[in-house]
Amino acid sequence: MSSGKKTPVQLISFVIKAILKKITEFVSIGDVNPFHDYPFGKEPRADSDTYLAIWEATKNKQYPLIGEFEEVCGFSIEKEWLHELALHTQVVVKESEICYQHGRLLYAALSNYLHKNNCDSVNILETGTARGFSSLCMAKALQDREKEGKIVTLDPLPHNERMYWNCIDDLEGAKSRVELLANYSDLVSQYVLFLEGKSKDTLDKLELSRIHFAFLDGGHDYEDVKSEVCYVRQRQEKEDIIFFDDYQQEYFPGIVKAVGELESDGSHHINIVVANDQRGYAIAEKL
Numbered sequence: 001m002s003s004g005k006k007t008p009v010q011l012i013s014f015v016i017k018a019i020l021k022k023i024t025e026f027v028s029i030g031d032v033n034p035f036h037d038y039p040f041g042k043e044p045r046a047d048s049d050t051y052l053a054i055w056e057a058t059k060n061k062q063y064p065l066i067g068e069f070e071e072v073c074g075f076s077i078e079k080e081w082l083h084e085l086a087l088h089t090q091v092v093v094k095e096s097e098i099c100y101q102h103g104r105l106l107y108a109a110l111s112n113y114l115h116k117n118n119c120d121s122v123n124i125l126e127t128g129t130a131r132g133f134s135s136l137c138m139a140k141a142l143q144d145r146e147k148e149g150k151i152v153t154l155d156p157l158p159h160n161e162r163m164y165w166n167c168i169d170d171l172e173g174a175k176s177r178v179e180l181l182a183n184y185s186d187l188v189s190q191y192v193l194f195l196e197g198k199s200k201d202t203l204d205k206l207e208l209s210r211i212h213f214a215f216l217d218g219g220h221d222y223e224d225v226k227s228e229v230c231y232v233r234q235r236q237e238k239e240d241i242i243f244f245d246d247y248q249q250e251y252f253p254g255i256v257k258a259v260g261e262l263e264s265d266g267s268h269h270i271n272i273v274v275a276n277d278q279r280g281y282a283i284a285e286k287l
Contacts (some may be wrong), residue, residue: 035156038163044170045093051168057093058098060081066101069273071072075111077140088180089131092166101275102245103137109283110141110213113241123147125211127199127218127228129155130163132181134215139191144278149193154202159194199226202232211235217245222254229258240286247272259284
């Protein structure tokens with residue numbers, strides 16, 4: 001007969017859930033949010049053949065530097081799983097090249113971190129949820145490594161409001177993010193907490209004392225990135241990670257500047273991984 005006494009892992013999980021419940025009670029972005037008014041348009045942008053053609057072309061591209069990073073880390077995400085998720089959350093109609101290689105990098109980097117650090121549970125912060133692709137890639141790493149943890153992800157886009165997302169699912173009608181990710185509800189329920197709001201309005205309301213791993217893909221202006229970095233680095237210890245999307249001088253100099261400051265002050269080791277001419281990533285490990 002069970003004594004009812006919780007194991008250390010169960011106690012940690014209980015505390016995390018209590019904290020996250022409190023977060024949801026306090027986080028609010030006010031009454032007016034333009035992201036509730038169909039920010040990607042009020043109808044599908046393309047037919048299924050167009051989205052599938054983009055998907056097929058993107059799947060077949062080779063990224064040798066991404067593969068090298070996976071080899072160094074010792075982990076790689078299941079490719080068919082990645083591509084299927086990307087079809088619903090990354091394949092969109094836009095002028096720039098579709099590239100969702102950050103999913104591979106996030107999975108590899110987080111898996112390597114979990115392997116090296118014997119944590120019973122980890123706190124992960126993401127800014128810039130969008131459709132939920134990155135959150136689920138990180139959740140997949142937690143699941144595959146059989147680790148406890150919670151991904152707190154922020155975005156002005158609402159989680160429960162129906163809209164068109166500029167993706168193939170739009171052809172089935174407007175959906176909420178909950179509905180868009182319905183096939184991944186097991187990962188979402190176990191690992192992901194979606195919060196609505198901009199980081200500058202929301203971060204200080206989060207009661208996170210430790211952030212083991214952060215993925216920053218919110219505002220790309222220097223001041224926005226700097227503010228997020230300041231919040232995260234105060235809550236990190238040696239070997240904790242800050243992962244920056246869109247490290248590219250021509251398009252996003254604010255991100256490059258913020259990363260450069262982390263390197264120049266000697267607080268972090270920076271690893272730059274380039275996918276193509278338009279997309280690069282910076283992975284900062286605290287020293």
